[in-house]
Amino acid sequence: MSMQGFIRSDGRKGIRNQVVVAYLVECAHHVAREIAWPNRDQAHVIGFPGCFPNEYAQKMMERLCTHPNVGAVLLVSLGCESFNRMQLEKIVRDSGRPVETLVIQKTGGTLSAIKRGQAFVMQAIADLADTPRVPLDLSDLIVGTVCGGSDGTSGISGNPATGRAFDRLVAAGATCIFEETGELIGCEDIMSSRAATPELSVELRASVEKAARYYAALGFGSFASGNADGGLSTIEEKSMGAYAKSGASPISGLIKPGDIPTKGGLYLMDVVPDGPVQFGFPNISDNAEIVEMMASGAHMTIFVTGRGSVVGSAISPVIKVAANPEMYDRLHEDMDINAGRIISGDADIDAVGNEIVAMVESVAAGQPTKSEQLGHQEFILTYKTFEPIGPACLPA
Amino acid sequence: MPAIDPRLIVLNTEDTVAVARCAIAAGEVLQIGTETITLGQAVTMGHKLARAPMQAGDKVLKYGVPIGSATQAIAVGEHVHLHNIKSDYTPTYALTDTGEIA
Numbered sequence: 001m002s003m004q005g006f007i008r009s010d011g012r013k014g015i016r017n018q019v020v021v022a023y024l025v026e027c028a029h030h031v032a033r034e035i036a037w038p039n040r041d042q043a044h045v046i047g048f049p050g051c052f053p054n055e056y057a058q059k060m061m062e063r064l065c066t067h068p069n070v071g072a073v074l075l076v077s078l079g080c081e082s083f084n085r086m087q088l089e090k091i092v093r094d095s096g097r098p099v100e101t102l103v104i105q106k107t108g109g110t111l112s113a114i115k116r117g118q119a120f121v122m123q124a125i126a127d128l129a130d131t132p133r134v135p136l137d138l139s140d141l142i143v144g145t146v147c148g149g150s151d152g153t154s155g156i157s158g159n160p161a162t163g164r165a166f167d168r169l170v171a172a173g174a175t176c177i178f179e180e181t182g183e184l185i186g187c188e189d190i191m192s193s194r195a196a197t198p199e200l201s202v203e204l205r206a207s208v209e210k211a212a213r214y215y216a217a218l219g220f221g222s223f224a225s226g227n228a229d230g231g232l233s234t235i236e237e238k239s240m241g242a243y244a245k246s247g248a249s250p251i252s253g254l255i256k257p258g259d260i261p262t263k264g265g266l267y268l269m270d271v272v273p274d275g276p277v278q279f280g281f282p283n284i285s286d287n288a289e290i291v292e293m294m295a296s297g298a299h300m301t302i303f304v305t306g307r308g309s310v311v312g313s314a315i316s317p318v319i320k321v322a323a324n325p326e327m328y329d330r331l332h333e334d335m336d337i338n339a340g341r342i343i344s345g346d347a348d349i350d351a352v353g354n355e356i357v358a359m360v361e362s363v364a365a366g367q368p369t370k371s372e373q374l375g376h377q378e379f380i381l382t383y384k385t386f387e388p389i390g391p392a393c394l395p396a
Numbered sequence: 397m398p399a400i401d402p403r404l405i406v407l408n409t410e411d412t413v414a415v416a417r418c419a420i421a422a423g424e425v426l427q428i429g430t431e432t433i434t435l436g437q438a439v440t441m442g443h444k445l446a447r448a449p450m451q452a453g454d455k456v457l458k459y460g461v462p463i464g465s466a467t468q469a470i471a472v473g474e475h476v477h478l479h480n481i482k483s484d485y486t487p488t489y490a491l492t493d494t495g496e497i498a
Contacts, residue, residue, distance in 0.1 A: 152415055152442020155459070156405065185485050186461070212485055221486035228490035231415070231442035233476065234483035237463035306442065326441060343405075343417050343441070 003365045005136035006071065009096035013140050014068035015299045015364045017131055018315055019124045021074045021117065022065060023047035024088075025081035031102075031110055032076040035117030042128075043121045044314035046291075046379045053082040056384040059258045063295040065092045065099075069315050071131055072098040072124035074117055079105030098124050139173030139264055141364060144293030144301040145245045146179065148286035151230020151306030151324060155241020157342035157352070158304035158323030163247035164353025165302070166266065169360065170249040175261045177293050178246045179269035181211040182222035182282060186236030187243040191268075194251045199392035203254050207270040217277045226307045230324075245304065254393040256386050257292035261394075269293060270389075279383040287311055287378045290318065300363055302356060310334045312371025314379040317363050320370060321356065336370050401426040404445065408460030413444040413476050415458075426473060433473030444476040456481050 005013025023032040026049035036043035048057045065073045073092045077085050092099040100120050107113045166176045188208040195201035215221050221235035232238045252265030261267050272282045290301050290313045300316050306323040308331045322328035325340030341347035404414040422438045450470040455462040464481045
């Protein structure tokens, strides 16, 4: 299948050409939703609900609004929130994308803001039809992976099959990101041994130790009740299953949300905040992790689920891999790949890994995933604090 | 390699647990290594059964690595879960169907 991408001014190529409608505080969320609704296939709502400033959220929104899958941006502000809308608008404008900021308190209220916003979206969609397209190669792609609603099958079928797909994608020059250091607790020894350099090895181990400290302070692991129903007993058991998504390639670097890898390879994303515990759980739900990988440039996310998550995402397509054959039978309308066949003995890890790679190629070429077809565009962004990564995290 | 019932999967030869590939009813007879056991309790897909006897404090091995420690003696063929193992990192929080904390 020949893949074509939408070329952006920074040289990155998008696999979708969305108009983002971004609310800059929860108070502007309804207006943003109403603006996007008539064109919701192409106009996706993202936003930050908080009224108070947060550097991390600012950076996330800047990265997301200049994501290669995004062609135009409408910012929706109430007017009195702390978010730096001027800076965000400037960054989007400097990227060459059409952008407009609507301040509800200045436009005359809800109805007039919706009317003006819908006019912007209509015009942007018409303009984006002319976006130049260029040949796209696997080496142009950044692919993330998460697992959610994990059970005792995830770590045996869907996760190792995704790991096999990651090995093939990395070999083809793609950039692959795995994450959730809180769900790698117990894997620090084997994972750090795969680092490209000894210094990176130290950083990988430190990131998991930080996660273990953070969750110990919270009193709970990154472990939901459904994980136990599905047969998982401890965080380290869940971790080993989750770790299988990383495959067997050497680990090229450690990034934090919003850091964009500049060359292909396998990267771990550290999603646990730095500093003292504040603002609560690091990953309040699966979409928070998908958003962070998008902020690091992920064109799409491979989502392995055992219990049966149905989510998609704004901006970047989500490929859902069912780990559990019984769940696949129940929820097949939401699932793109049936890795449960590995459990039932009808396919092996290699075969499903190949299917996932083929799916990545067809989704990059424009084929909608199940969650895209169903209109799933979940998005969540909350408060966090990060220090910049150290020099050992991205070896030359 | 000792025999294992086809309804179970052993992920690593070192493992002290095996994983159910499907739901298995109470009373089913299973071959686990040299032992033939009668399952005391129904298990659903993805749950674990002991493949080796364990004492309280023993590491539980799956994928060839520790996934926690036994909190009581566990016999071959017993369901291995929240009631008899615990994390060596953070405690596991799980709700039962009646809203109790397991």
